Amino acid sequence: QVELVESGGGVVQPGRSLRLSCAASGFTFSSYGIHWVRQAPGKGLEWLTYISYDGTIEHYADSVTGRFTTSRDNSKKTVYLQINSLRIEDTGVYFCAKDRDAAMDVDYWGQGTLVSVSS
Amino acid sequence: DIVMTQSPLSLPVTPGESASISCRSSQSLLKSYGHNFLHWYLQRPGQSPQLLIYLGSNRASGVPDRFSGGGSGTDFTLSISRVEAEDVGVYYCMQTLQTPLTFGGGTRVEIK
Numbered sequence: 001q002v003e004l005v006e007s008g009g010g011v012v013q014p015g016r017s018l019r020l021s022c023a024a025s026g027f028t029f030s031s032y033g034i035h036w037v038r039q040a041p042g043k044g045l046e047w048l049t050y051i052s053y054d055g056t057i058e059h060y061a062d063s064v065t066g067r068f069t070t071s072r073d074n075s076k077k078t079v080y081l082q083i084n085s086l087r088i089e090d091t092g093v094y095f096c097a098k099d100r101d102a103a104m105d106v107d108y109w110g111q112g113t114l115v116s117v118s119s
Numbered sequence: 120d121i122v123m124t125q126s127p128l129s130l131p132v133t134p135g136e137s138a139s140i141s142c143r144s145s146q147s148l149l150k151s152y153g154h155n156f157l158h159w160y161l162q163r164p165g166q167s168p169q170l171l172i173y174l175g176s177n178r179a180s181g182v183p184d185r186f187s188g189g190g191s192g193t194d195f196t197l198s199i200s201r202v203e204a205e206d207v208g209v210y211y212c213m214q215t216l217q218t219p220l221t222f223g224g225g226t227r228v229e230i231k
Contacts, residue, residue: 059218104215109167
């Protein structure tokens, strides 16, 4: 069965960096794009980034462009989210999610990893 | 950016009755070959979101036929017939016509 497992979250001070990982299993990882979506405490869903199946295409929300970078290692079936210059407002649960197909909708989500930015 | 607007914000429903949620986009989500790039998700309390409906009207695998999606262009509706207790949670619409991808603000469905 499809499984996505995020890791790397934690409590971090403003201005620091963090790298999140999303480990995949149960599907042909190298054939699907992966998204990162964030949910601030008690709030709705915010799309952050997308990386294509082969890593050649990346898209970012305006709010994170320049600070967030997504990458992938198909040999390790893992996608990464590098977050630099963390801000208080980056606090939330970070989900990775798998493309269903070329329409870029998501059919499977991980359980999320919590990032808490606090001094 | 495409703005997605959902209504209502909150929807109390009685088990066994039907419910509907509206989602409007600031521009048409219809592509030339007839697909609307609009999708619906349910996030149950304490869980990750799950896909209910993709491309406007297609039920995802395992989703009960009580759920249906309709609409085209800029106006879409998610309908739930015979609401059950397990349907409680927050429903989101999402557009994938263009980046940045955007979600509606969510509609909280609760049992009366």
